[in-house]
Amino acid sequence: MAKELKFEDKIKRIETIVEQLDKGDSQLDEMIKLFEEGMKLSTECREYLENSEMKVNNILEKYSENKE
Amino acid sequence: MQITNQNKAISVSELTGAIKYVLEESFENISVIGEISNYKHHSSGHRYFTLKDANAQIACTMWKHRSLNFVPSDGMRVIISGTVTVYPQRGNYQIDCSSIVPAGQGDLFMAYEALKAKLDEQGYFDTSNKKPLPGLPMNIAVATSPTGAAIRDILSTIERRFPAVNVFFRPTLVQGDGSAEDIVEAINQLQKTPAEVLIVGRGGGSIEDLWSFNTEIVANAIFKCKIPYISAVGHETDFTIADFVADRRAATPTAAAELATPLTKSELIDYFENQIFFMRKLIKQNIKEKNDLLNIAVSKSAHKRIIDKINQYNQFIDSSEYSIQKDLKQTFKNLSAKIDHLETSCRLLNPAAPLEKGFAYIKAGNKIISNNESLDNYLKKEIELVRKDETAKIKVINILQNKLF
Numbered sequence: 189m190a191k192e193l194k195f196e197d198k199i200k201r202i203e204t205i206v207e208q209l210d211k212g213d214s215q216l217d218e219m220i221k222l223f224e225e226g227m228k229l230s231t232e233c234r235e236y237l238e239n240s241e242m243k244v245n246n247i248l249e250k251y252s253e254n255k256e
Numbered sequence: 257m258q259i260t261n262q263n264k265a266i267s268v269s270e271l272t273g274a275i276k277y278v279l280e281e282s283f284e285n286i287s288v289i290g291e292i293s294n295y296k297h298h299s300s301g302h303r304y305f306t307l308k309d310a311n312a313q314i315a316c317t318m319w320k321h322r323s324l325n326f327v328p329s330d331g332m333r334v335i336i337s338g339t340v341t342v343y344p345q346r347g348n349y350q351i352d353c354s355s356i357v358p359a360g361q362g363d364l365f366m367a368y369e370a371l372k373a374k375l376d377e378q379g380y381f382d383t384s385n386k387k388p389l390p391g392l393p394m395n396i397a398v399a400t401s402p403t404g405a406a407i408r409d410i411l412s413t414i415e416r417r418f419p420a421v422n423v424f425f426r427p428t429l430v431q432g433d434g435s436a437e438d439i440v441e442a443i444n445q446l447q448k449t450p451a452e453v454l455i456v457g458r459g460g461g462s463i464e465d466l467w468s469f470n471t472e473i474v475a476n477a478i479f480k481c482k483i484p485y486i487s488a489v490g491h492e493t494d495f496t497i498a499d500f501v502a503d504r505r506a507a508t509p510t511a512a513a514e515l516a517t518p519l520t521k522s523e524l525i526d527y528f529e530n531q532i533f534f535m536r537k538l539i540k541q542n543i544k545e546k547n548d549l550l551n552i553a554v555s556k557s558a559h560k561r562i563i564d565k566i567n568q569y570n571q572f573i574d575s576s577e578y579s580i581q582k583d584l585k586q587t588f589k590n591l592s593a594k595i596d597h598l599e600t601s602c603r604l605l606n607p608a609a610p611l612e613k614g615f616a617y618i619k620a621g622n623k624i625i626s627n628n629e630s631l632d633n634y635l636k637k638e639i640e641l642v643r644k645d646e647t648a649k650i651k652v653i654n655i656l657q658n659k660l661f
Contacts, residue, residue: 202576209583226580230573237566
């Protein structure tokens with residue numbers, strides 16, 4: 189991939205992959221490729237979400253500390 | 257008058273009239289000193305008593321419209337002023353008193369005690385009747401002598417402590433004839449000014465000097481006074497009736513001025529500075545609290561929304577993964593089923609398979625002779641019978657049609 193997709197684009201891509209795999213009319217090669225791409229994207233998305241949650245918690249904690 | 261004329265009898269009325277004339281003309285505006293006995297203050301307001309000494313006594317009346325500065329009591333030595341009058345209906349003579357004053361220090365003290373007891377009984381000294389002094393009066397009324405040290409002390413104290421105060425000064429007679437009446441008038445006048453507190457007083461003196469402050473009319477005026485009243489009569493040790501009735505008693509005129517200005521100018525400035533500081537602190541604190549509350553509310557709901565979104569995405573990713581894995585598994589399953597099927601088919605088509613079961617096939621040269629071809633073509637010719645492990649060269653001798661099938 190030339191350019192890293194944004195999170196929302198990745199989600200869209202996963203949706204497309206699921207749809208395509210659901211149809212089940214692709215060639216096995218093609219399906220495996222899609223499957224691999226899907227797993228890769230979902231892992232990345234999951235990491236992204238974990239980081240986001242951590243960021244939110246950090247912000248919250250930092251804010252609470254400032255409160256006297 | 258010819259009342260003793262010869263032996264001619266005169267009537268009782270005529271005689272009494274003559275006596276009345278003689279007595280009332282002769283004893284007009286006299287002063288008599290004596291001891292009070294059998295004093296009666298009738299419900300009508302008139303006073304009746306007997307004035308006596310060791311050897312004589314005389315009936316006295318004092319009508320209710322005459323003012324009395326003290327409460328007389330039996331045994332008190334007094335000087336009365338009045339006129340002898342005759343009461344013809346009874347044949348009595350008596351003194352119609354215009355004034356009564358205690359005759360000496362001991363009597364003044366008795367009068368003082370008597371009035372004190374009376375007023376105390378009437379609730380004049382009750383603390384529940386005392387008005388609190390104002391916290392920061394801007395107008396102070398003063399009634400005292402214009403020439404004494406009292407007014408100088410009061411004014412200089414107010415000037416020193418709180419110069420912004422307006423003083424309403426009413427020069428007042430505080431001693432001698434008419435002083436009680438003047439004090440009453442001063443109290444009544446000063447109540448009508450904007451003053452929030454009233455100081456009435458004078459310097460120290462003898463019991464006679466201070467007497468107007470022991471009179472009932474002054475006590476009444478103080479009791480009815482609508483603004484807080486500070487009494488500053490005499491020195492530390494001199495207590496007057498006015499001091500007891502007053503809302504506050506000050507030992508000296510200076511102390512009275514201090515009571516009337518509870519806060520000095522600099523104390524007030526300090527107070528304001530403190531208040532402003534406190535106010536600013538409160539406002540700052542309040543703003544901070546509100547701000548914190550707002551921020552927490554915002555961050556909490558924002559946090560919740562973000563977490564919700566993250567959870568939604570997580571769920572989506574989980575279900576997507578599940579879905580694509582399921583799809584792929586299904587595909588594998590489908591494919592392997594297909595492969596199984598093909599394999600079975602292949603296995604069934606293997607020409608060697610029947611040989612395993614004991615069947616044989618025949619061939620001529622390299623060509624397998626199928627069922628469609630009749631063996632008639634090979635009569636008397638040599639062909640090969642192929643089994644699993646052996647091949648036999650055979651000759652077709654005869655051909656029979658099978659009845660088997």
